[in-house]
Amino acid sequence: xxxxxxxxxxxxxxxxxxxxxxxxxxxxxxxxxxxxxxxxxxxxxxxxxxxxxxxxxxxxxxxxxxxxxxxxxxxxxxxxxxxxxxxxxxxxxxxxxxxxxxxxxxxxxxxxxxxxxxxxxxxxxxxxxxxxxxxxxxxxxxxxxxxxxxxxxxxxxxxxxxxxxxxxxxxxxxxxxxxxxxxxxxxxxxxxxxxxxxxxxxxxxxxxxxxxxxxxxxxxxxxxxxxxxxxxxxxxxxxxxxxxxxxxxxxxxxxxxxxxxxxxxxxxxxxxxxxxxxxxxxxxxxxxxxxxxxxxxxxxxxxxxxxxxxxxxxxxxxxxxxxxxxxxxxxxxxxxxxxxxxxxxxxxxxxxxxxxxxxxxxxxxxxxxxxxxxxxxxxxxxxxxxxxxxxxxxxxxxxxxxxxxxxxxxxxxxxxxxxxxxxxxxxxxxxxxxxxxxxxxxxxxxxx
Numbered sequence: 001x002x003x004x005x006x007x008x009x010x011x012x013x014x015x016x017x018x019x020x021x022x023x024x025x026x027x028x029x030x031x032x033x034x035x036x037x038x039x040x041x042x043x044x045x046x047x048x049x050x051x052x053x054x055x056x057x058x059x060x061x062x063x064x065x066x067x068x069x070x071x072x073x074x075x076x077x078x079x080x081x082x083x084x085x086x087x088x089x090x091x092x093x094x095x096x097x098x099x100x101x102x103x104x105x106x107x108x109x110x111x112x113x114x115x116x117x118x119x120x121x122x123x124x125x126x127x128x129x130x131x132x133x134x135x136x137x138x139x140x141x142x143x144x145x146x147x148x149x150x151x152x153x154x155x156x157x158x159x160x161x162x163x164x165x166x167x168x169x170x171x172x173x174x175x176x177x178x179x180x181x182x183x184x185x186x187x188x189x190x191x192x193x194x195x196x197x198x199x200x201x202x203x204x205x206x207x208x209x210x211x212x213x214x215x216x217x218x219x220x221x222x223x224x225x226x227x228x229x230x231x232x233x234x235x236x237x238x239x240x241x242x243x244x245x246x247x248x249x250x251x252x253x254x255x256x257x258x259x260x261x262x263x264x265x266x267x268x269x270x271x272x273x274x275x276x277x278x279x280x281x282x283x284x285x286x287x288x289x290x291x292x293x294x295x296x297x298x299x300x301x302x303x304x305x306x307x308x309x310x311x312x313x314x315x316x317x318x319x320x321x322x323x324x325x326x327x328x329x330x331x332x333x334x335x336x337x338x339x340x341x342x343x344x345x346x347x348x349x350x351x352x353x354x355x356x357x358x359x360x361x362x363x364x365x366x367x368x369x370x371x372x373x374x375x376x377x378x379x380x381x382x383x384x385x386x387x388x389x390x391x392x393x394x395x396x397x398x399x400x401x402x403x404x405x406x407x408x409x410x411x412x413x414x415x416x417x418x419x420x421x422x423x424x425x426x427x428x429x430x431x432x433x434x435x436x437x438x439x440x441x442x443x444x445x446x447x448x
């Protein structure tokens with residue numbers, strides 16, 4: 001994958017946001033539109049306030065802050081109005097037993113908190129002590145229990161009496177204001193979210209994916225610097241223009257795809273653009289290995305082929321490989337010429353598409369069978385030589401297993417031993433970080 005060096009349409013944040021909104025409005029995929037909506041919302045939400053869909057704490061009830069702790073002015077429904085904060089610190093207020101307290105000593109005899117730390121049924125708590133067997137420390141020092149919570153009569157060593165870094169609960173005493181209030185936390189989170197979203201947008205719009213190794217490859221997501229339906233549509237429109245300029249308008253194009261996330265959808269989008277441009281399309285009806293697609297270009301007399309795959313890239317990536325009529329991946333200068341035609345594509349919403357076109361024909365087992373036959377005929381130079389060999393094979397969660405097994409059988413070799421944990425296609429590639437046999441550890445299961 002390579003990225004264009006072209007900068008965004010503007011150099012400041014306002015120009016970036018304008019560009020992002022324009023891309024979002026032209027994006028044909030609801031999923032990637034929602035991605036941009038979320039990023040734009042994070043960037044444009046004023047610091048100190050939470051977006052409607054954020055998980056930040058909401059407005060406080062009267063008499064309490066957003067975390068539910070007391071403010072010294074309890075409201076009629078405030079759970080700390082009875083004289084104890086919900087975090088277990090006393091307020092020095094009325095002595096009514098609050099069943100919602102966390103088991104803190106209030107200096108009063110009352111019913112034990114049913115949600116106290118200790119196991120079993122609640123018991124009565126004597127003044128100045130914790131319930132025996134509760135898992136809390138023993139008798140409290142004057143002015144506080146063993147955990148350091150306040151009883152309304154702070155002692156000289158009470159850490160709450162002078163510590164400004166408390167949880168923000170009301171202690172009933174005049175002291176330094178808590179420097180880390182809930183409003184501060186919300187504002188800081190909003191600033192951090194905005195900075196992260198802005199950096200993400202800058203990367204997504206830093207340029208566009210360019211044709212590098214055979215075509216496009218990159219992380220999936222919204223924006224021109226990611227793999228998504230809009231990028232696929234633009235690339236296909238540019239490819240169609242290039243083929244037409246080479247005098248190949250109306251010649252067939254074959255399209256395959258692997259089992260990665262979104263591969264089948266990207267292949268269908270490719271077919272819809274080519275068919276609308278007048279190219280007969282042979283569209284694979286199942287995931288196929290890349291060599292089968294390259295073989296199909298020659299076998300079916302196509303002017304080009306497209307395989308939707310990211311090869312050995314991580315699970316979050318996808319790609320778009322282009323083959324010309326010789327069955328080989330594109331090389332210079334064809335890649336630059338296709339790229340120039342992609343740059344000339346206007347709005348994605350204005351690119352003609354025809355997903356139901358009669359020009360789209362499915363291909364499947366007939367293509368695979370022809371590939372198997374061709375592979376065997378090419379490989380077996382000495383058909384009478386011994387074939388009793390053992391082979392361990394792993395597709396690394398790709399789509400090669402079924403074709404490899406068929407080739408071995410057709411050639412008269414014993415079936416390879418397929419690594420079971422890696423045999424089925426899986427777009428998440430759960431046993432490897434990179435589905436690349438050259439990566440350390442990728443072949444550990446095959447060699448076990």
